Amino acid sequence: MSLIKLNIKGISYSQTQSGAYALVLSETKGERTLPIIIGAFEAQSIAIALEKEIRPPRPLTHDLFKTFSDRFSIKVIQVIIHKLVDGVFYSSLICERDGLEEIIDARTSDAIALAVRFEAPIFTYENILDKAGVSLKMDEELIIEEDLDSDEIEFSLEEDDDDIEISLSELHAQLNEAVANENYELAAQIRDEISKHS
Structure with a gap:
């Protein structure tokens, strides 16, 4: 079964599950997207890795994993979302060290947070996109939405x-x-x- 490459399209606050976020992946060559519900910590970790301007003063767990892996010459070369059971996605980290490849089981949210840090490609299988994929028109865009409940602020800039x-x-x-x-x-x-x- 051939692998389909995915890109991160965006992260939005989940309207169906309180305190959760929807990570939206889109196939590189096609119109289907794959929405995955993730927790707030994982959403924050992925968003921080995507935004190069924001640098946390202390390393997050995924940053620590990346530093640890770099120190011991372990590289995550790709992430594969390989299974979907009862609405839960299962993923694997394909890692490499000294020319040897290892496969490590991981939660999908963690696997993607690490893929962003290692600049590793994300893949899934056709049958998973058939089951859980959503077709969108190419001109539709998803934006990263923030939960503004407690920290909503307003900005005003003068014309001068x-x-x-x-x-x-x-x-x-x-x-x-x-x-x-x-x-x-x-x-x-x-x-x-x-x-x-x-």
């Missing part, structure tokens, strides 16, 4: 260029403070606002 300069510098300071406090949801909101006015 000088005011924008001051506001942008304040936003950069707020971004650094949010990262230092490990408030990554707030940091993502500030980062998005900075990118609008950069």
Whole structure:
């Protein structure tokens, strides 16, 4: 059975499960997407790995795994989502060390968090996409949505260029403070606002 390569399309807050997120993967050559429900910690870990501007002051668990693997010359070369049972996806990390390949069982959310850090490709099988895939038009785009319940903030920038300069510098300071406090949801909101006015 041939493997189908997947890309990370986005992460959105799950409307069906409280406190959960939907990680959406899309096939590289095609219109199908594969939504996977993941926990808040895993969603945060994947989002941080995707966003190069946000650097946590202390390593997250997946960062620690990456550092450990690098130290001992272990490389994750690919992730395969190989099984779907009762709505639960099963994945494997294909690892390599000294030319020897090992297969390690992993939760799909952890496997993808590591794939992003190792820049390893993500694959699945046709039968899994047939079972759980959703077809979307190519012009539809998913965006990473943040849970804004407790940390919702509003930004206002004046039209005057000088005011924008001051506001942008304040936003950069707020971004650094949010990262230092490990408030990554707030940091993502500030980062998005900075990118609008950069």
